[in-house]
Amino acid sequence: xxxxxxxxxxxxxxxxxxxxxxxxxxFSLAYLTLIILIPLSGLVWRSASxxxxxxxxxxxxxxxxKALEISFGTAFIAAAINVVFGTIVAWVLVRYxxxxxRVIDAMVDLPFALPTAVAGIALTTLYSPKGWMGALxxxxxxxxxxxxxGIVIALVFIGLPFVVRTVQPIIEEIDKEVEEAAATLGANxxxxxxxxxxxxxxxxxxxxxxxxxxxGVGEYGSVIFIAGNLPYISEIAPLLxxxxxxxxxxxxxxxxxTIMLALSFAMLLVINLIQSWTRKRYx
Amino acid sequence: MxxxxxxxxxxxxxxxxxxxxxxxxxxxxxxxxxxxSGSGKTTLLRLIAGLERPTRGTIFFGxxxxxxxxxxxxxxxxxxxHYALFRHMxxxxxxxxxxxxxxxxxxxxxxxxxxxxxELLDLVQLSGLEKRYPAQLSGGQRQRVALARAMAIEPxxxxxxxxxxxxxxxxxxxxxxxxxxxxxxxxxxxxxVTHDQxxxxxxxxxxxxxxxxxxxxxxxxxxxxxxxxxxxxxxxIGESSSLPVKIEDGQIWIADRPIGLATPDxxxxxxxxxxxxxxxxxxxxxxxxxxxxVAASRRVAGTRRVELEIGGGRERIEIELPVGHPxxxxxxxxxxxxxxxxxxxVDQA
Numbered sequence: 001x002x003x004x005x006x007x008x009x010x011x012x013x014x015x016x017x018x019x020x021x022x023x024x025x026x027f028s029l030a031y032l033t034l035i036i037l038i039p040l041s042g043l044v045w046r047s048a049s050x051x052x053x054x055x056x057x058x059x060x061x062x063x064x065x066k067a068l069e070i071s072f073g074t075a076f077i078a079a080a081i082n083v084v085f086g087t088i089v090a091w092v093l094v095r096y097x098x099x100x101x102r103v104i105d106a107m108v109d110l111p112f113a114l115p116t117a118v119a120g121i122a123l124t125t126l127y128s129p130k131g132w133m134g135a136l137x138x139x140x141x142x143x144x145x146x147x148x149x150g151i152v153i154a155l156v157f158i159g160l161p162f163v164v165r166t167v168q169p170i171i172e173e174i175d176k177e178v179e180e181a182a183a184t185l186g187a188n189x190x191x192x193x194x195x196x197x198x199x200x201x202x203x204x205x206x207x208x209x210x211x212x213x214x215x216g217v218g219e220y221g222s223v224i225f226i227a228g229n230l231p232y233i234s235e236i237a238p239l240l241x242x243x244x245x246x247x248x249x250x251x252x253x254x255x256x257x258t259i260m261l262a263l264s265f266a267m268l269l270v271i272n273l274i275q276s277w278t279r280k281r282y283x
Numbered sequence: 284m285x286x287x288x289x290x291x292x293x294x295x296x297x298x299x300x301x302x303x304x305x306x307x308x309x310x311x312x313x314x315x316x317x318x319x320s321g322s323g324k325t326t327l328l329r330l331i332a333g334l335e336r337p338t339r340g341t342i343f344f345g346x347x348x349x350x351x352x353x354x355x356x357x358x359x360x361x362x363x364x365h366y367a368l369f370r371h372m373x374x375x376x377x378x379x380x381x382x383x384x385x386x387x388x389x390x391x392x393x394x395x396x397x398x399x400x401x402e403l404l405d406l407v408q409l410s411g412l413e414k415r416y417p418a419q420l421s422g423g424q425r426q427r428v429a430l431a432r433a434m435a436i437e438p439x440x441x442x443x444x445x446x447x448x449x450x451x452x453x454x455x456x457x458x459x460x461x462x463x464x465x466x467x468x469x470x471x472x473x474x475x476v477t478h479d480q481x482x483x484x485x486x487x488x489x490x491x492x493x494x495x496x497x498x499x500x501x502x503x504x505x506x507x508x509x510x511x512x513x514x515x516x517x518x519x520i521g522e523s524s525s526l527p528v529k530i531e532d533g534q535i536w537i538a539d540r541p542i543g544l545a546t547p548d549x550x551x552x553x554x555x556x557x558x559x560x561x562x563x564x565x566x567x568x569x570x571x572x573x574x575x576x577v578a579a580s581r582r583v584a585g586t587r588r589v590e591l592e593i594g595g596g597r598e599r600i601e602i603e604l605p606v607g608h609p610x611x612x613x614x615x616x617x618x619x620x621x622x623x624x625x626x627x628x629v630d631q632a
Contacts (some may be wrong), residue, residue: 177367180334181429183354184361185381185436195384199371278371 019198040261047254058255063231064240070265071237074148075216078155079163082212083205086163093164094171108164111157116221123154124226146228151236154222159212166208170201203278210271217264284345284472285310286331291340293326300326302496303340308474313349315483316412316476318493319519324476325444327493331474333357344439350367360433360471366425368417374428375400375413381436403431406465423454430462439512443475447482459486480520480601484508492516514626517557522599526573528556528625535625538568538594543571546625553628558620561586561603565610569617575600577614590593591616 015021037196047055058064093105111119127134134145144150174197182192198205220238227234237260244253286308293301301323308314316324329335331342333354342349349357368377376383378400382391391399404410407427415423426446433441446457446462463486466473477483483490484504492499492507492515500516511517518525529536531623533547535556544556564571575591578599582588586603589610593600602618610616 118526175367176363177363177365178369180354181361181363181432182334182369182380182384183356184334184359185384185432186355186358187380187384190353191384195380196369200369202371 005115039193043254043261044258047251047258050251050255054251055255058252063235064256064259066163066232067235067237067240068259068263070151070234071217071260072150074155074236075213075219078152078159078216079213081152081156082159082163083209086160086208086212087167087201087205089160090168090171092153094168110161111159112161116158116219117225119219120144120154120222120225121148123157123222127153128224145226146234148227148234150226150228151223151234152275154226155212155216155219158219158222159215162211162215163205163208166211167201167204167282170204174200203275206271206275206278210268210275213271214264214268217260285343286440286472286474287343288327288331289341289343291327291330291337291342293323293335294338299496301330301337304496304498306491306498306501308472310472312472313463313486313488314474315487315490316474316493317478317480317483317490317520321476321495323496324478324492324493325547326489328442328444328476331440332359332361334361358436358439360430360436360438360441361439362426362429362433362446364448366417366422366429366449368425368429368432370417372416373413374404374409374415374417374420377417377428378403378432378435380432393418397466399435400431403435406434406468407431408461422450423458426450426458432463434471438471441471441473443473445476445478447479448477455482462486484520492519494519497571509622511557511624514555514557517624517626522560522601522603523557524560524602525558526556526598526600528554530554530625530627537573541571542573543619544623544625549625549627554625555628556620556623556625558623560588560601562622563602563618563620565604565608566617566619572617572619574615574617577616589616 050058089108093101093108124145125131127137127150129135129138129143129145131145134143137144142149144153178196178200179192182196187195217239220236220242223236224239227236227239229239230237237256240252241256244250244256286306286363288304288306288308291301291304292299302325304327305328316327318324326335326618333349333352337350340350344357371382375397379396382396382399384621385391391503395448395609401410401413403412403473407430409424409431410425412420412424417428420428426449430446447458450458459482462475475486484507489501489503490507491501494515500512502510507516507520511520514525517523526537528542530546530551530553533545533549533553535542535544535546536542537556571594576594577589578586578592579590581590583603585606586607587608589602589604591600591602592598602616604610
């Protein structure tokens with residue numbers, strides 16, 4: 001087994017004798033190239049035609065920077081909120097049997113299926129100062145619609161199923177004996193949950209966070225209705241791209257898109273690395 | 284710590300898993316709960332641990348009623364069949380967990396916890412594996428870690444639920460001897476559940492034989508093997524053969540012949556005769572014996588097992604003969620059990 005010298009780092013592991021490696025790898029590469037790599041490299045190519053100085057000018061333009069900040073910031077906050085509440089929802093759905101459980105379970109998937117624009121309009125109606133929720137919040141001085149807070153709420157709505165559906169199967173797998181073992185060792189319920197159960201869920205929670213975050217960064221349809229789209233305040237990067245396109249400024253649009261692409265890729269890569277690290281440890 | 288189980292009954296959805304069980308366990312004893320699946324042995328263990336609450340009855344730890352104490356307060360070490368280790372923690376963190384979660388007044392320092400963990404790892408012969416994760420250990424090693432983790436909290440009682448059930452035969456035998464050594468060294472009151480009679484008889488000071496939610500017999504290995512007190516124990520522990528017989532005036536009859544065994548205390552009527560296949564004497568001539576036609580003969584390890592048809596083939600029993608014994612060649616064998624027991628037929632109400 002260990003004829004090859006044990007070198008640290010990358011090593012090509014011999015596939016098993018069962019055939020299929022060459023064919024499936026070749027297919028995967030061709031497919032990914034066609035579907036993802038070619039369109040994205042077209043994007044980079046197009047923005048490269050700008051030249052470095054122009055690209056830098058667009059990238060550091062205050063409106064661009066603000067839009068990117070809002071997009072990534074709200075997506076991050078929304079994903080963080082979804083991690084907390086999505087995990088609780090998943091926990092309740094797995095652990096308890098109550099009337100209506102199946103209905104709630106099905107409801108979780110609705111944000112997947114609903115056209116995002118519909119979600120955006122519905123949320124705007126609810127949270128605008130005259131809407132049901134907005135009217136309740138207005139006296140408290142909280143404005144939701146047409147502010148970044150509105151964007152967060154839209155993204156929480158959109159991202160919820162990603163967290164619930166990744167965490168749910170892992171909670172189902174938790175061995176009841178592990179909880180009992182913690183109890184016999186003297187751990188109270190709080191300690192059992194925070195020292196034993198949650199660390200075991202961490203890899204799934206990180207995945208759910210990554211998916212919800214990625215979805216939030218790219219979200220367009222629901223956000224533009226509730227955000228109000230005020231430049232420097234509640235204008236998201238995807239919208240800025242569309243605005244540039246409408247101005248026939250294709251170079252600027254692709255430049256912003258390229259920056260988003262690079263940032264998203266970097267963040268997802270880091271999240272994936274964290275994940276493979278935790279997986280390796282827990283086996 | 285003495286453990287006393289007093290008239291405990293446990294029902295699951297009105298189905299009784301334990302019916303009125305009482306059991307006294309002395310301090311420092313090693314006790315096996317032995318029985319087929321569904322006999323209630325694991326339920327009894329979980330009741331002692333506090334993982335289930337009895338429907339009726341009381342469990343005492345020493346003189347103290349433990350029934351209303353929570354699992355955490357009972358301070359028992361519990362070892363699960365499938366280890367139940369915390370897979371995101373290292374071996375050392377697993378073992379130290381019980382100390383780490385103590386309230387701060389009673390919690391040892393971190394250095395002290397680490398020292399205890401490596402001491403226990405020495406005890407379970409896994410020194411040097413502190414930094415490993417459970418996924419990197421073999422089944423036998425995991426179970427040793429689980430035992431070290433249970434012992435770290437200095438439990439009053441150590442409870443093991445089929446501790447070797449998921450391991451292969453070789454490792455099982457090894458761990459069995461090792462558990463006995465650990466028990467002798469630490470002196471914890473220990474109760475373990477098993478369905479493997481060899482394990483129970485070899486390891487335990489006393490064996491509790493259970494069936495259908497009841498305790499059938501409690502005794503040392505010698506007692507439950509040599510003097511079983513019920514047909515179930517006779518059949519469950521060791522090899523046994525049984526024959527339907529009739530008792531008339533203190534004599535045992537098979538069909539229309541007395542077989543030369545007397546049981547003066549039992550009333551007349553139907554009964555069942557139990558004996559061990561190897562505990563017999565062969566007879567040359569039959570005036571008062573069990574006689575049968577040889578139906579099959581098999582070599583099993585150091586003996587020859589002969590299957591006999593008794594009473595024209597209605598009953599088949601097995602006896603064991605030494606290899607090369609001439610009787611195995613004959614077509615008809617007459618014998619009499621040397622040690623045996625008769626249980627009167629009970630009406631299955």
